[in-house]
Amino acid sequence: MFATSIIELSQSALQKNIRFLKKQIPKSTRFSSVIKGNAYGHGISFFVPLAEKCGIRHFSVFSANEARMAMKHRTAHSDITIMGAIDNDHIPWAVENGIAFYVFDSGRLKRALSAAEKIGRKAKIHLELETGLNRTGLSGRELDQAVDLLMVKHNALQLEGICTHFAGAESLSNYLRIQNQITCYHNLCQKVASNGVKLGPDHTLRHTACSAAALIYPETVMDMVRFGIAQYGFWPSQETEINFFTRKLKQGKKTGWKDPLVRVIKWKSKIMSTKTVQPGDYIGYGSSSLVTRKSRIAAVPVGYFHGFSRDLSNRGYVLVRGQRAPVMGMVNMNMIMIDITHIPYAQKGNEVVLIGKQGDASISVGSFGELTRFINYELLVSLPSEIPRIIVD
């Protein structure tokens, strides 16, 4: 291969995750697959058709650009919704292509109306409500005006969804804030419904839950759920995982503690060269890594340029021949050095696993993530799109 590392995406892993997540929500609830951040680093162009093969028919993206990518690579004409950025200039493009988008200001709604009337096709709108995240979202008079316009112009504007986003459902320290948001959401929904908007699975979809909310606050699961991190096989946080199992145990479910989520991603490279160094020598730049015994070390052509965090300097592990090999010295731009003294037959060309399984050993991004101060999200999305992706099994 030309590239120095490669990412494998496992279809069976994704299938398992989706099956598990679907079991956590009612049958009538739609599953939206969140694919912002280049599908959390997995690669949007690979992930979209893969997810469609696993039965996904709805994608949530952040930007118009991601919507365009998803559109280009979908094979089953799945629905696409933009949760964040789209310039008013591109609203006609979205309307023309049947791409839905969140509305959180009156300017965007007016632009949607004029585009829909001009093109002769309904604009698909998701009203985003302000419930306490204080990022984007409508409330007060602005919300009333938006609902009025939607009712009057229902021939041009289709209110497909009414939604909000929680302020950190993956951390229990936000419990009260989330509860307040849920109450606020219901109150606003009631107000909207009293204006004649029909809410429900066959009408305007109510959706609030991300992965963490869906897994630990079942009351947030409504007509649609927006699953991001969990579908890729990662818990939003350790707290979410513990909370989920504790709740299941309390309900008397014999789930055990076996992780039902399987990582979709495997990231691997190869040993580029090996050498022997003597006690008293230092490895690589600077003097952070003093060798205290005669050692065999290997160079692996992956560095922070490729998304291997500098925080893993002298701390991270990779896998060679099914064994852990520690990172020696600083993570360089394009390379790391690893200690293979204890792996006798390790040699140039051997597979090096940076994330994923090898034999019985595995490096989860979870443990990778805890070593660095990164959380899963940040680590995954820092995998550059240039690394080739292949789909396996």
Ligand SMILES: *Cc1c(COP(=O)(O)O)cnc(C)c1O
């Ligand atoms: C990212 C995002 C999600 C998905 O969050 P996960 O924690 O990855 O499940 C859902 N909704 C919105 C609005 C988002 O931005």
